[in-house]
Every structure is written in C-alpha cells, then in structure tokens.
Amino acid sequence: MNILVLGAGYAGMTAVAAVARRTRGEDVRVTLVSPSTRFTERLRLHQVATGQELADLRIPKMLEGTGVEFVQGWVTAIDAGARRVALADGRSLEYDKLVCALGSVADTGMVAGVAEHAVTLNSADEAARLASRLVAGATVVVGGGGLTGIEAAAEIAEQHPSVRVVLLSRGELGAMMGAKARTYLLAVLDRLGVEVRTGVSVTKVLPEAVELNGGELVAVDAVLWTTGVKVSPLAAEAGLEVDGRGRIVVDATLRSVSHPEVYAIGDAAAIRQKYGVIHGTCQSGIPTGAHAAASLAREVRGKEPRAFRFRYVHQPVSLGRRDAVIQFTHADDTPARFYLKGKWAVFYKETVSSSPWKEFAILKRWAQLPLSLKGGRATRMA
Incomplete structure (x- = not known):
C-alpha cells in the first residue's frame, strides 16, 4: 500500500510517525510531502515575531530511522480519480491512500490592504519580518482578539516594553474563558501595557495606519493580522466534498465522505x-x-477503521515568558470551573508546547524497534 501524506504540520508529522510505527514490517510505503525541510512550530510563532530564536527542526532529520520518505515540493493539484498528486516542479506522486493535512493560514483577503501591508504568523519567515520592525517608539496594531492575537500582543509588550501595542477586537477578549480566568488575562495585558480596544473592526489597512469602522484612523508602524483563517482550495478543486469553509467533510473514521481513500x-x-x-x-x-x-x-490488515472520538481539555494561553493562564474545559470546549494562573500556568503551557516532540520521539523510537518473524507475521520485539 502506498500512503501519501500532504502537509508536515503537527497533524501530518504525527500521522507519518504513527503509521510508520503501526505498519512496520507490512508491505507499506509512507511518503510525506512538504514545501519546506524545516518544521514550523506554530505554537511558538509569536515568539519568533519578537525576535526570539527557536530550535532549527529539520523534517528529514526528524524522520530518520522511521522509513518514511520525505519529498520537498509544493502540491499544485490532486487528481482524485487517478489517485495522483501534482507538484509545482512537474513531478507527480501516486497513492493508494491519501492523508490531507495541509492545515490553514491567516485569511488576508477579508479586509482591504491586509495582504499588502500586514504581517501574519503563517510562517517563521513572515513572523521574523515583524521582529525587524519592533524598534523603540514604534506602534504595533494586533488585529484580532482570539488566543493567537492575545498571545502575540502580550509577547510583544513583554519583550519590547518601549513599543506601543494596540490590540483590536470585535468581541470581548477571552470570551471563551470563565470569568476568573478572563479577569486575570485582562489584568496581565493591562500590566504589560497592552492597549485593548474591543467592539471595533478594521475596515482597511494602509501603509502607515489602520482604518476602523466609523472612519477613525490609527497610525501604525506595523500591523500583525491574526483574525480569520482559510484552508487550501486543493480539495475543493479535486472534487472532494467540502464544507462552506473548504474543509474536507469526513465520516466518523476521518475518511472523506465522497472519496473514502482520502x-x-x-x-x-x-x-x-x-x-x-x-x-x-x-x-x-x-x-x-x-x-x-x-x-x-x-x-x-483488512479491518475496518474505528470512529474518532475527541474531547477538549484546556485553553492554554501564554502571556509572555513569565505569565500565562490556563482555562480547563468541558468536552465541548466550554469553560469548566478550574483554571491556572501565574508560574504554574507558565510551566503547564511550556509542557503543552513541548509535548508534540516528546510524543513524536516516542512514536519514532517505536518505529525503529527491531522486528522478528513470529508465526509467519512480522511482530515487534519489546
């Protein structure tokens, strides 16, 4: 079986490591496609945006010993009928099973001028563009009051106290949290000097200003855009059934309802x-x-896949390197009674941000364990 995985984010990397472990010794070929050899820690891009350096994680190195083949390239089309994927350099890759893990990026087409004049956290390179503009006395507007915007605003304010940080949001900040956690979050932003304005919308981004609903202009030296996301159009273009946001509609087992090999x-x-x-x-x-x-x-192995079940656990939010707030949640992501704040929340958030690599290392070690033939089948030796 030829398994092709598109996208090397958290989901894609987990998928290739886990499937390599689970199919070791079977007649299976696993291939991972990504345009970059470097893994992007999206959980930490707000740190990159302030000039902090992250570990240089290289995908080929991370995959060593797993048996997964890495192909660097941009996917330009999926031919679902022929079960083939086209790359920008003219190559094509065939598959028996396809795993689409292409992720999402900030939607820069929602508001005029965002694509031309704002910075996003879509990549480490783009985040670094913002860091170069954080000079003393500069004004930075963060557009979007979701968790990404909150983390970015707090990080900038803490790392660059001489920079004026203005956080703009249509809704109430931390509305997804309980009252106590939200109160703490707002208090930390105030202590860090972040100017919070809620109930406002950006209608246009200009070279040196943002225009708000009502016509007000806010002078800026840089704009960080964190609101709204979009997914790759490749699935829709391939004829897979998608929802109104372009996401692939899947059944209970995570297979496409229109193309079960995907x-x-x-x-x-x-x-x-x-x-x-x-x-x-x-x-x-x-x-x-x-x-x-x-x-x-x-x-x-000729068996039917099982249904996927998932429950939310928490909403971890870093507020710079020295503070954080963690809202624990019910299964549906509504706030539960308990929350963490301060140094314990910092420890918790850092543990969460580092956990993908601990899990990946475990999967990789399992994939590298020797096999022995037992009863005519390949089995793992503990």
Whole structure:
C-alpha cells in the first residue's frame, strides 16, 4: 500500500510517525510531502515575531530511522480519480491512500490592504519580518482578539516594553474563558501595557495606519493580522466534498465522505462530534493524525477503521515568558470551573508546547524497534 501524506504540520508529522510505527514490517510505503525541510512550530510563532530564536527542526532529520520518505515540493493539484498528486516542479506522486493535512493560514483577503501591508504568523519567515520592525517608539496594531492575537500582543509588550501595542477586537477578549480566568488575562495585558480596544473592526489597512469602522484612523508602524483563517482550495478543486469553509467533510473514521481513500486531519477536515464541528488547534490536530494512522493500519490488515472520538481539555494561553493562564474545559470546549494562573500556568503551557516532540520521539523510537518473524507475521520485539 502506498500512503501519501500532504502537509508536515503537527497533524501530518504525527500521522507519518504513527503509521510508520503501526505498519512496520507490512508491505507499506509512507511518503510525506512538504514545501519546506524545516518544521514550523506554530505554537511558538509569536515568539519568533519578537525576535526570539527557536530550535532549527529539520523534517528529514526528524524522520530518520522511521522509513518514511520525505519529498520537498509544493502540491499544485490532486487528481482524485487517478489517485495522483501534482507538484509545482512537474513531478507527480501516486497513492493508494491519501492523508490531507495541509492545515490553514491567516485569511488576508477579508479586509482591504491586509495582504499588502500586514504581517501574519503563517510562517517563521513572515513572523521574523515583524521582529525587524519592533524598534523603540514604534506602534504595533494586533488585529484580532482570539488566543493567537492575545498571545502575540502580550509577547510583544513583554519583550519590547518601549513599543506601543494596540490590540483590536470585535468581541470581548477571552470570551471563551470563565470569568476568573478572563479577569486575570485582562489584568496581565493591562500590566504589560497592552492597549485593548474591543467592539471595533478594521475596515482597511494602509501603509502607515489602520482604518476602523466609523472612519477613525490609527497610525501604525506595523500591523500583525491574526483574525480569520482559510484552508487550501486543493480539495475543493479535486472534487472532494467540502464544507462552506473548504474543509474536507469526513465520516466518523476521518475518511472523506465522497472519496473514502482520502483521510483528512487537522485544520483541513470538518470533523463532527456530538457537540459540533471541532475547531482547528494543535490540541485537536495531533489526535486526528494519530487516529488516521491507526485507521490506516487497520485497513492494511483488512479491518475496518474505528470512529474518532475527541474531547477538549484546556485553553492554554501564554502571556509572555513569565505569565500565562490556563482555562480547563468541558468536552465541548466550554469553560469548566478550574483554571491556572501565574508560574504554574507558565510551566503547564511550556509542557503543552513541548509535548508534540516528546510524543513524536516516542512514536519514532517505536518505529525503529527491531522486528522478528513470529508465526509467519512480522511482530515487534519489546
């Protein structure tokens, strides 16, 4: 079986490592496609945006010993009928099973001028563009009051106290949290000097200003855009059934409802649970990658894949390097009673941000364990 995985984010990397472990010794070829050899720690891009250096994680190095083949290239088309993927350099890759893990990026087409004049956290390179503009006395507007915008605003304010940081949001900040956690979050932003303005919308981004609803202009030296996301159009163009946001509609096992040889995971998938469609986060993306791998391994052995079940656990929010707030949640992501703040929350958030690599290392070690033939089948030796 030829398994092709598109996208090397948290979900895609989990999927290839897990499927390599689960199908070791079977007649399976696993290939991972990504345009870059460097893995992007999206959980930490707000740190890159302030000039902090992250570990240089290289995908080929991370995959050593797993048996996964890495192909560097841009995917330009999926031919679902021929089960073939086209790359920008003219190469094509065939598959028996496809895992779409292409993720999402900030939508810069929602508001005029964003694409031309704002910076996003879509990549480490783009985040670094903002860091170069954080000079003393500069004004930075963060557009979007979601968790990404909050983390970025706090990080900038802490790392560059001489920079004026203005956080603009249509809704209430931290509305997804309980009252106590939200109160703490707002207090930390105030202590850091972040100017919070809620109930406002950006209608246009200009070279040196943002225009708000009502016509007000706010002079800026840089704009960081964190609101709204979009997914790759490749699935829709290939004829796969997608929802109104372009995400692949999947069944309970994470297979495309229109093309069951295609699995969709992470932000690329519209995954329905009892409480609704899950929203794209690392928290949900990694389990989808692991589940797709388990399902593929079952198919390799002639078994039916099982249904995916997921419950939310927390909303971890860093507020610079020295503060954080963690809202624990019910299964449907609504706030539960308990929350963490301060140094314990910092420790918790750092543990969460580092956990994907601990899990990946475990999967990789399992994939590298020797095999022995037992009863005519390849089995793992503990």
